[in-house]
Amino acid sequence: MNQQTDPYHDHSSPEQAQLMLIEQNRLLKLVASGQPLETCLTEVCHSIAQLNPGTHACFLIADAQRVSFLQVIAPNLPAAFRQRLEGALINEFCIGSFGDAMYRGQPVSCPEIANDDRWSSEWRSLCVAHNILACHSEPLIGxxxxxxxxxxLCFEQARIRTDWEFQLAQFSTQIASIVFERDRTDLVCQDREKQYRTLFESIDEGFCICELLLNQNGEPQDYRLLEVNSAFEKLTGLEQATGKTARELVPNLEDFWLETYAQVVQTGKSIRFEQESIALGHWFDVNAFRIGEPQRHQFALLFTNVTERKQAEKLSRQATEIETFRVSLVDALRPLAHPVEVQATASRMLGEYLNVTRVVYFEVQGADYVVERDYVNGADALAGRYAIESFGEKVLKAYRAGQTTSASDVTADPNLSPEQHSAYAAIQIKAHIGIPLIKNGEFVAGLAVHNATPRVWLPQEIALAEEVAERTWAAVERASAEAALRNAHKQLESALAAGAVYTWRWNIPAYRVIIDAKFARLLDIDAAVATTEGLPIETFINWMHPDDRVLGFAALQQAITTGEAYTSEYRVQLATGEKRWFTARGQVEYDATGNPIALLGALADMTVAKRLEESRRRAEEDRDRFFQLSQDMLAIVHMDGYFLQTNPAWETTLGYTLPELTAQPYIEFVHPDDRAATVAAADLIAQGIPLHEFENRYRARNGSYRWISWSVAPFIEQKLMYCVARDMTDRKSAEVEREQLLQQTQVAKEAAETANRIKDEFLAVLSHELRSPLNPILGWTRMLQTGRLNAPQTQQALATIERNATLQAQLIEDLLDISRILRGKLVLNVVSVDLASIIRAALETIRLAAEAKNIQIQTMFEGTRWRVSGDVARLQQVVWNLLSNAVKFTPEQGRVEIRLSEVGHHAQIEVSDTGKGISAEFLPYVFERFRQEDGSTTRQFGGLGLGLAIVQQIVELHGGTVNVSSPGEHQGATFTVTLPLEQIESPSLPNSSELFAIAHASLVGIHVLIVDDEPDARDFQAFVLEQRGAIVTVVDSAIAALQQLNQVMPDVLLSDIGMPNMDGYTLMQLIRSRPPEQGGMIPAIALTAYVGELNQRKAIEAGFQKHFAKPVAPDLLIQAIADLVNISNSSA
Known part of the structure; x- marks a missing residue:
């Protein structure tokens, strides 16, 4: 065929492409709806037939090994053809298009099947028989x-496929691949779900999936179990856990679990750990890990119950610890030679191992039991002698039967009598173990373990205590026997050294005693008879001192009866009358039938030893007497860390008895801060180095600590320390008080020096600030008096005089304000104040000064509520002071910023500048009176250092605060004032029209009588009032004023206070005593240099309506006069 003229090679048209797109959308929706594979691929075949008539589509699905075609989907082909393809081996088509496409994975076309040698004749015949003359194969790729x-794609004509058909093949295989992967994924998921379920339910470990629950703040508060396996319930004991929260299942679950799982969820890091849950009563080995996206807050737990292993480990560890303890106990007791040391060491080691409050080893002595030393841990010592009946009938019966008693809570122990319950409560014991020691059928000793809190005793703990009791008994017996043996050896050695050892033999059947010749000579009897025939036993007995005969003979009889070794000590009275001490020892001999036949023994003369012992006893009594009477604290201390003996001065000083002091190591009494130094000092003493004037603190019985000074002499061989201690607490307290007094004196001295320096600086500054304005005032005044100044010079002179006079007036007003503040007399006239108006008024006042220095002033008003309750004049004084300081300390072309804003329930005024700034050193003193950062004579800026102190006081009187901040010098400063916003209605300030009226008040036609003894003041006041149209009459005394009132009745009286002969107060009182027609009701103003609340009150009480301090602003005086006239007219 000529491909160029073949119509089947036409490219697809836009209409075809649009139809394909529609079919594609339809088929994809079908796939997405979950329809089976065969349904979806059948629809694809129908779409191909619809989009390209004459073309029949066929899908062949291979098995997993790609050996044969497992499934054939060809709805538009004959059934016989479909059946032949199903199960066909793929390699049968390897030379044809099917096999090549399947194995090579690439499209293959066959334009003419009948003549294609790649096909077997069988398949070619089959295709031709079903009118399939050409085909195109496209592999389905996963x-x-x-x-x-x-x-x-099967064609009914022998031809090659067109581009449109190729696009159809591509389109169809894409849809088929999507369906196949969908189903394969579902199968895999189902298989994995099945595997997961099988694993989930078959593993021995517990497994659960949980969701972390957060509160509204995003904080973990619980977790919910979403899914659990069957082992979960078995390992935890929690039933029907799915869907429930941990707190629902275990309300008292420990916080550890939630905190740990929250960490896993938040960090994404898995954690493997072992932890015990007391609430569940189990140990768990847990592997926790996050699953899914972080925002899902899910995690999984794989765990197993390891309680049995933990218990086994604990038992093994306890067994090892007990065995180690046994070895340590044996090693510790082996070298001890003193029975009390054995008891103390064993009690201490057992108490420390069991971590109990007290361990007591006691010995039964007759009707009592004796505690030499006990181990205590935060409890009182019980060393002493007690009646054995105090155990109570039931406990004592058990002890005598050799039965160990124990109680985990003594308050519930029925074996204890009420007296015992009270006794245990008195020593704060709640649990105990009691172990009796029975030897030869007798209750001889015991060991008790006490604890201050209830405690369940473990069987191994009770067994260990019983073992320690037995070992302690054995060690005590060994130590006692060794001590007795050492004493016997010492006595024998002494006797042999003195040559005072004698032998004797008592022939029991003959009742005669044979003694050696040396003993016979000592007794002054015939040695020949005594050494051969012997002497009657009565003679031997009679040699004994009368007081010793009964016990001496009884010892002989006991030895014969029991067969035990004979031991006795008695005195012998010689013929000379001398009495000598002897120690007798012997052993009974028996015949073959067991009858006693003789008692052989030896006598040792112990007289010298007895005398030495007596001397030693007396010396000990003398020492004890000295010990008891000494005011110093004397002690003998063993180098193992325990007191052995102390004198009464210890109890007097610290309050402890000897048993209490010896019951625990002395280091327990030492202040914790002094223990290291005390241990170091003890190490030096143990090396044989004496200690002098070592000081530390000891705890007294009342819990306080007292300073002790020590002098210690070591005795290395005896391992003893002899100590002399003195209470130095009073001396230490005196030293501390003296040091504190010295520091206080130094602080007071420095404060006084600082105050003097500040005072001197202030006086110097005050002198300078008061005198400096006088120079231009006086100078220009004299120039004016000469009359030689022209008009501009005159204006300059007057302006200079006014400026400096105003400066002096301001200085005086600042001093008066400080005086009022110091005396608590600063009074506020509270009205409703608009802070914005206050700021604008202050800005007008300082604007000229700012413009003179080319300083830019920026204002910012934020918010709408700026009204506060306060004194208008004082608040304006605050703002003016801060602004004038800002302008004053800001260089030319600088910037000043004032901001008014609302901050909560407060109005806030911030004044910032780019000026000189404040050093960090001076910043804390900014608001102190009379303090200036530069007080030297070369300072650049004037002033008394009072302005900011006044500002602070005024602001605080208004219930506000003022603060300052500055980055440092030359970096500007910011002052911040906060004032509480007005909450209720208050009298309001005059509005702008009223303010204008005040500034332009007229006094035309008002008659004013001025009374002042100072001509300059009088003339100035008259001049000011006449300028506003007033009719003025002036007089120079109070008397003249009264005379004037008799002639003319003025509208207002303006009077000075301080005048000769009669002051203004008296004048006003006389006027008010007159009837109205004679001036008794005339409005009056006091104008005086006497300022302060006291003077103001006196003026009002005298009858004046107003009081002004000189100098007074003319506008203020004019308005006051106008107000009084208006009030007077209204009253009339």
Whole structure:
């Protein structure tokens, strides 16, 4: 064929492409709806037939090994053809288009099947028989890039496929691949779900999936179990857990679990750990890990119950610890030679091992039991002698029967009597173990373990205590026997050294005693008879001192009766009358039938030893007497860390008895801060180095600490320390008080020096600030008096005089304000104040000064509520002071900023500048009176250092605060004032029209009488009032004023206070005593240099309506006069 003229090679038209797109959308929706594979591929075949009539599509799906075609989907082909393809081996087509497309994974076309030698004759015949003359095969490729089947487009004409048909093949294979991967994924998911379920339910470990629950703040508060396996319930004991929260299942679950799982969810890091849950009563080995996206807050737990292993480990560890303890106990007791040391060491080691409050080893002595030393841990010592009946009938019966008693809570122990319950409560014991020691059928000793809190005793703990009791008994007996043996050896050695050892033999059947010749000579009897025939036993007995005969003979009889070794000590009275001490020892001899026949023994003369012992006893009594009477604290201390003996001065000083002091190591009494130094000092003493004037603190019985000074002499061989201690607490307290007094004196001295320096600086500044304005005032005044100044010079002179006079007036007003503040007399006239108006008024006042220095002033008003309750004049004084300081300390072309804003329930005024700034050193003193950062004579800026102190006081009187901040010098400063916003209605300030009226008040036609003894003041006041149209009459005394009132009745009286002969107060009182027609009701103003609340009150009480301090602003005086006239007219 000529491909160029073949119509089947036409490219697809836009209409075909649009139809293909429609079919593609329809088929994809079908796939997405979950329809089976065969249904979806059948629809694809129908779409191909519809889009390209005459073309029949066939899908062949291979098996997993790609050996044969497992499934054939060809709805538009004959059934016989479909049946022949199903199950056909793929290699049968390897030479044809099917096989090549399947194995090579690439499209293959066959334009003429009948003549294509690649096909077997059988398949060619089959295709031709079903009118399939040409075909195109397209492989179906999976995500693993391997073909899983193919698409065959069958044509009824022998031809090659067109581009449109190629696009149809591509379109169809894409849809088929999507369907196949969908189903394969579902199968995999189902298989994995099945595997997961099998694993989930078959593993022995517990497994659960949980969701972390957060509160509204995003904080973990619980977790919910979404899914659990069957082992979960078995390992935890929690039933029907799915869907429930941990707190629902275990309300008292420990916080550890939630905190740990929250960490896993938040960090994404898995955690493997072992932890015990007391609430569940189990140990768990847990592997926790986050699952899914972080925002899902899900995690999984794989765990197993390891309680049995933990218990086994605990038992093994306890067994090892007990065995180690046994070895340590044996090693510790082996070298001890003193029974009390054995008891103390064993009690201490057992108490420390069991971590109990007290361990007591006691010995039964007759009707009592004796505690030499006990181990205590935060409890009182019980060393002493007690009646054995105090155990109570039931406990004592058990002890005598050799039965160990124990109680985990003594308050519930029925074996204890009420007296015992009270006794245990008194020593704060709640649990105990009691172990009796029975030897030869007798209750001889015991060991008790006490604890201050209830405690369940473990069987191994009770067994260990019983073992320690037995070992302690054995060690005590060994130590006692060794001590007795050492004493016997010492006595024998002494006797042999003195040559005072004698032998004797008592022939029991003959009742005669044979003694050696040396003993016979000592007794002054015939040695020949005594050494051969012997002497009657009565003679031997009579040699004994009368007081010793009964016990001496009884010892002989006991030895014969029991067969035990004979031991006795008695005195012998010689013929000379001398009495000598002897120690007798012997052993009974028996015949073959067991009858006693003789008692052989030896006598040792112990007289010298007895005398030495007596001397030693007396010396000890003398020492004890000295010990008891000494005011110093004397002690003998063993180098193992325990007191052995102390004198009463210890109890007097610290309050402890000797048993209490010896019951625990002395280091327990030492202040914790002094223990290291005390241990170091003890190490030096143990090396044989004496200690002098070592000081530390000891705890007294009342819990306080007292300073002790020590002098210690070591005795290395005896391992003893002899100590002399003195209470130095009073001396230490005196030293501390003296040091504190010295520091206070130094602080007071420095404060006084600082105050003097500040005072001197202030006086110097005050002198300078008061005198400096006088120079231009006086100078220009004299120039004016000469009359030689022209008009501009005159204006300059007057302006200079006014400026400096105003400066002096301001200085005086600042001093008066400080005086009022110091005396608590600063009074506020509270009205409703608009802070914005206050700021604008202050800005007008300082604007000229700012313009003179080319300083830019920026204002910012934020918010709408700026009204506060306060004194208008004082608040304006605050703002003016801060602004004038800002302008004053800001260089030319600088910037000043004032901001008014609302901050909560407060109005806030911030004044910032780019000026000189404030150093960090001076910043804390900014608001102190009379303090200036530069007080030297070369300072650049004037002033008394009072302005900011006044500002602070005024602001605080208004219930506000003022603060300052500055980055440092030359970096500007910011002052911040906060004032509480007005909450209720208050009298309001005059509005702008009223303010204008005040500034332009007229006094035309008002008659004013001025009374002042100072001509300059009087003339100035008259001049000011006449300028506003007033009719003025002036007089120079109070008397003249009264005379004037008799002639003319003025509208207003303006009077000075301080005048000769009669002051203004008296004048006003006389006027008010007059009837109205004689001036008794005339409005009056006091104008005086006497300022302060006291003077103002006196003026009002005298009868004046107003009081002004000189100098007074003319506008203020004019308005006051106008107000009084208006009030007077209204009253009339």
């Amino acid at each position: 995500l693993n890039h391997l073909p899983f089947g193919l698409l065959m």
